[in-house]
Amino acid sequence: MKISIQRDKTVESFNVSQGLTLLAALYEIKEHQDASLTFSAGCRASVCGTCAVRVNGKEVLSCAHKVQDGDLVEPLQYHPLLRDLKVDKHRAKKTLLNTEAWLHESKEAILTQDDEKLTEKQTDCILCDSCYSACPVYAVNPDFLGPFALTRAYRYTSDKREGDAKTIIENIQTNGVWDCTLCGECTAVCPKGIDPKMDITMLRGTSLQFGYSDPSFATQNFGTPDFGFDPNAGF
Template sequence: MQIKINRQNETVEYNLPFRSTTLLSVLYQIKSCKDNSLTFSSNCRSGVCGACAVRVNGKEVLACSHTVNDGDLVEPLRYHEVQRDLKVNKLKARETLKTSTAWLQQKQETSISSEQIKVTEKQSDCILCDSCYSACPVLEVNPNFIGPFALTRAFRYTADPRESDIKSTIDNIQINGIWDCTLCGECTEVCPQGIDPKMDIMMLRGTSAQFGYSDPNFQAMDFGFGGFG
């Protein structure tokens, strides 16, 4: 079996004896037996920590969960500083959590039903693997876009009954935020936890409308009537 790895903008091919195994096992095999300079990230090896996220054939996956196929092309995540080979610096992406102020602003005492817990139960499963961030096409044209996982986190807290100041978070995700999303669903497709950032962003748009916000791009559309009036 042969796989290719993008290393410092150079594609290196490796021939391996494996037929069916995880990508992470293959990476360790290469590092142990063929090239000990190969650099990548891993931790739990169980699909829990998200450290080993990479791109395979143009799609974001967890290396510890992806079954290797002959001819696979492995690359680092997009929109991250590549430190070496498949290892990237995730600090810039983490800053989006600060931009979105995705935490409780003003806590209030309240009772929470099991139904209310289920509303944000899935969003709380985010492992910050950055797969959705790497898959987002908006970041290619707008590097300041807050990004999917930070907006999912924002939804998680604006939908929390303990939050008494939803508007503060809603105010902070208007610019380079929910209206910049194209709703393409690429983030949802690659999430290893089954989270749906696209739907979360749509819910945030609905909450924003309740506070008087609307899509700023809508005002620039003339719908073919620009010459009338």
């Protein structure tokens, strides 16, 4: 069985044993074929998110993906490349700081089971950066806050114990909820089944409640021919 690996600007092919996970195949290559092959790994149990890469154009966890003949393995997108499949994730994690998605003003609240389930799935995020790599917005806007930062924002703005949700909502107006295209690529690649697209949609609703709106919609000129109709033209 043969797989190909993107290494800087070249693609190299390697023979690997059948039935392996991608992470096991990478270790096999490193031990028997090329000791210089560089990649990231951690728990080997789909818990830490360290080993995320792209296979055939889709983000996966190396420890969970079963190797198929002809697989093309690449590093995550929109991350500074360190070497081979290893990327620097620090810049992506800074988006969490920009949203300030944490408990700002704690207040007493009675939480029901329904309240817990409201954000139970979002709490499962393992910061693998798969959604960040899959997001097409980064191709045109490197300052976009991104799916996992906005999911974290939703998690705290939906928490009854948060007494200052407005601060978080304010922080996600620029390069945030309105910049998302709602394409759903982030949802498709999340290994934990989180739905950032829906979280962002919910955050838009909360933003409207706090008096915010889509800035691009606010600047539309409804009377121009480009928009499709003239409100003064009659019917």
